[in-house]
Amino acid sequence: MAxxxxxxxxxxxxxxxRMYYAMFLPVLLFVLVFNYVPMLGVSLAFFKFTPFAQKxxxxxxxxxxxxxxxxxxxxxxxxxxxxxxxGNLVLATVFSVVVALLLNELVSxxxxxxxxxxxxxxxxxxxxxxxxxxxxILSPQGGLVNTILEKxxxxxxxxxxxKKWWTPIFLFIARWKETGWGxxxxxxxxxxxxxxxxxxxxxxxAGKWKQVFLVTLPAITTTILIVFILNLGKxxxxxxxxxxxxxxxxxxxxxxxxxxAYRVGxxxxxxxxxxxxxxxxxxxxxxxxxxxxAVNRKIRGSSVL
Amino acid sequence: MKExxxxxxxxxxxxAFRILNAFIMLALLVTMLIPxxxxxxxxxxxxxxxxxxxxxxxxxxxxxxxxxxNPNLRxxxxxxxxxxxxxxxxxxxxxxxxxxxxxxxKLVGRNFFAKFIFITMIFNxxxxxTFLTLKTLGMTNTLWAVLLPASVNVFNMILMxxxxxxxxxxxxxxxxxxxxxxxxxxxxxxxxLSTAALASIGLFFAVEYWNEFFRYVMYISDTDLYNFQIKLxxxxxxxxxxNDPAIVGHxxxxxxxxxxxxxxxxxxxxxxxxxxxxxxxTMGAVKE
Numbered sequence: 285m286a287x288x289x290x291x292x293x294x295x296x297x298x299x300x301x302r303m304y305y306a307m308f309l310p311v312l313l314f315v316l317v318f319n320y321v322p323m324l325g326v327s328l329a330f331f332k333f334t335p336f337a338q339k340x341x342x343x344x345x346x347x348x349x350x351x352x353x354x355x356x357x358x359x360x361x362x363x364x365x366x367x368x369x370x371g372n373l374v375l376a377t378v379f380s381v382v383v384a385l386l387l388n389e390l391v392s393x394x395x396x397x398x399x400x401x402x403x404x405x406x407x408x409x410x411x412x413x414x415x416x417x418x419x420x421i422l423s424p425q426g427g428l429v430n431t432i433l434e435k436x437x438x439x440x441x442x443x444x445x446x447k448k449w450w451t452p453i454f455l456f457i458a459r460w461k462e463t464g465w466g467x468x469x470x471x472x473x474x475x476x477x478x479x480x481x482x483x484x485x486x487x488x489x490a491g492k493w494k495q496v497f498l499v500t501l502p503a504i505t506t507t508i509l510i511v512f513i514l515n516l517g518k519x520x521x522x523x524x525x526x527x528x529x530x531x532x533x534x535x536x537x538x539x540x541x542x543x544x545a546y547r548v549g550x551x552x553x554x555x556x557x558x559x560x561x562x563x564x565x566x567x568x569x570x571x572x573x574x575x576x577x578a579v580n581r582k583i584r585g586s587s588v589l
Numbered sequence: 590m591k592e593x594x595x596x597x598x599x600x601x602x603x604x605a606f607r608i609l610n611a612f613i614m615l616a617l618l619v620t621m622l623i624p625x626x627x628x629x630x631x632x633x634x635x636x637x638x639x640x641x642x643x644x645x646x647x648x649x650x651x652x653x654x655x656x657x658x659n660p661n662l663r664x665x666x667x668x669x670x671x672x673x674x675x676x677x678x679x680x681x682x683x684x685x686x687x688x689x690x691x692x693x694x695k696l697v698g699r700n701f702f703a704k705f706i707f708i709t710m711i712f713n714x715x716x717x718x719t720f721l722t723l724k725t726l727g728m729t730n731t732l733w734a735v736l737l738p739a740s741v742n743v744f745n746m747i748l749m750x751x752x753x754x755x756x757x758x759x760x761x762x763x764x765x766x767x768x769x770x771x772x773x774x775x776x777x778x779x780x781x782l783s784t785a786a787l788a789s790i791g792l793f794f795a796v797e798y799w800n801e802f803f804r805y806v807m808y809i810s811d812t813d814l815y816n817f818q819i820k821l822x823x824x825x826x827x828x829x830x831x832n833d834p835a836i837v838g839h840x841x842x843x844x845x846x847x848x849x850x851x852x853x854x855x856x857x858x859x860x861x862x863x864x865x866x867x868x869x870x871t872m873g874a875v876k877e
Contacts, residue, residue, distance in 0.1 A: 297695075303771040310686060311741055312705070314683065314741045321714070321722050322714025325718025325721055326718060328718060390610065404863065408800075409851075409855075410818050411800075418624065420845060420848070426841075431641055460624075523803065524803055527806070549716060549717040555717050
């Protein structure tokens, strides 16, 4: 119960600490303007924009997306979003865990350090830089890959403009860029495993493989799940990586909801439809995280969130 | 553990594993480095059609010269440098101020502030509402749209707060006893004790601002304000539409050189800075 005395006390404390509030003001202001004000704009999803006015149209934008002229492209982009980013997330988990396990087995600390340096490097390159590197390497005009293929008498191919090549190349490039960085968290988890566990396993006659499956993996399962579920929350946001690699030739396999929303919403000025796509995307993202966590809770009896 | 050679004790499988592992590492190394080396080599190579060589056949540094001389490319480079410097300074200011206040356990409303900020990690207005907000503020087609929104980075603020929380409470108490105001404590105790954190998180901000692409795509259409990343993408997608006659014949070389320049700053500092980056990541992972 807050008595008058308590109020006075709190008021005094606030006055005493006013410097802190003043120091926090810029942060608060920026968050308010750049994060909270746009949240109010979510209502745009329920409006129709014409050059001179906006009109409330309820769920018509969604109906338009789900069943209208744009629906074919919308559902395709939705499928691509799920496939590309969840595919990427699964590959990321597998590759980073395996590479972390292998790095952890390196005896020479120098080799390990060197490998880590090289593997982490592409994380700091922008997606534009990485896409540029591979656009050059895969170029049909004298790119490295096509030059090699030509030595074997194979005609040059414009890989990034072909539907059958685009998806595997996208997934490969994403792994090239981020596998190393992904190992950091697993390496940290691996270094926390008690070495006595391995000794005990060895005494019990467990070989290297058995040790991996009976000691190492169980010890880092929680880390793997946390990383997986946290990243699952971001899968619907996939934008830059796709945007810099896609071209109109491969929209069928390489257009995702964010790039679709960008073209429709920002470039063509259909703010209502663009926001509706965004909102739909956020709901799916939330659903994915809560759903996975629910499954995880059923299986392991504890939530990671 | 004793390491006596004996087939029965599993020494052989283990060494077989080590050899296999070495091969895998080698394959990884080649996969990581070949694309980079090829681009690096070609950036110095005047040859019009590249081959399988990893060393320039017609050595030339003209491509790099043209990047620094041709206003088409020099201007974006300057934009990148200026926004990176200003953005990092601004980002560090926000991160340290925010972290310092969030660290004050007894502050009335601290929990509210923390939640108010952390919520933005999960929820956001999305592409178009954010675009329209910035447009209403008159920030689209100005570099403010790039500098300001990116300066409050919740993740970096959490990292910074975790660093700050390692500073012993007694230092604060004795400073307060001596009558130091919060800004004084901030300036003379917190900041000097956090140079490692400032370096680490400063690097995070610098990488982010240098690599910024999304916000330029979204908010900036004025080509005079393009940064080097956007310019690089234009260059790569273009088929020799550079107007400078001195480099028309070397368009390929310029493309390769532009890639190198776009990642150069971090190649230079990365070997020294790696531990700061990793410190940042593991801090965040362990503490959260």
